[in-house]
Amino acid sequence: RxxxxxxxxxxxxxxxxxxxxxxxxxxxxxxxxxxxxxxxxxxxxxxxxxxxxxxxxxxHDIVSTHRRGRLGYGDQLSPREREVARLVVQGRSNRDIAESLVLSVRTVEHHVARVLRKLNVTARTDIARAGLAADGETGTARR
Missing domain, CATH: 1.20.58 (Methane Monooxygenase Hydroxylase; Chain G, domain 1)
Structure with missing residues (x-):
């Protein structure tokens, strides 16, 4: 109605x-x-x-199979997340990444957290091992 x-x-x-x-x-x-x-x-x-x-x-103990991610990108990394991930793989700190990309440190922290979640890893050092190429072309972990 x-x-x-x-x-x-x-x-x-x-x-x-x-x-x-x-x-x-x-x-x-x-x-x-x-x-x-x-x-x-x-x-x-x-x-x-x-x-x-x-x-x-x-x-109600109903498990959702939906993995969280930005609506437009789903499980894929957004272009900005790929950019941040490439810099993390290079060993750069959040502060250094923030200065390079003209972002706040807090925004970089959020991007790093989303990258970790989407790649299903828990540590920054695991990003490269999760399958993110140094050139950033892949957007999800290789299984």
């Missing part, structure tokens, strides 16, 4: 409420219903609502 009225956000809220009820009833279709709501929120750019629905699934 909300969708017909041109109110997609309200429609998503109603669908989320329905999904919550289905989860409480342990209905077999509940997880898919909430995942559909997550996609609608994502399309609407409602990041807080996406996060809330993901937390809801986790509270």
């Amino acid at each position: 909300w969708r017909r009225l041109g109110r997609p956000f309200d429609a998503a809220r109603a669908a989320e409420a329905r999904g919550r009820c289905l989860l409480d009833l342990r209905d077999a279709t509940a997880a898919d219903a909430v995942r559909e709501v997550i996609e609608v929120y994502r399309e609407l750019g409602a990041r807080w609502d996406v996060a809330r629905c993901r937390r809801l699934l986790r509270r």
Whole structure:
């Protein structure tokens, strides 16, 4: 009904409420219903609502297979993340990278954290071993 009225956000809220009820009833279709709501929120750019629905699934012990990453790049490194990763592989510090790229140190820290997460490694020294070529052409870990 909300969708017909041109109110997609309200429609998503109603669908989320329905999904919550289905989860409480342990209905077999509940997880898919909430995942559909997550996609609608994502399309609407409602990041807080996406996060809330993901937390809801986790509270009900439903594991999401979606790996987090920037919406436009998914599991792939963004061009800036590849650039930061290349400099990390060269052994440069966050402060040095920040000065080179005219970024704040905090922004570089965020980029490094995303690179580590996307390559599924825990240490800066593991970035090169994860398969990131020194020239930065690859964007994900080789398996």
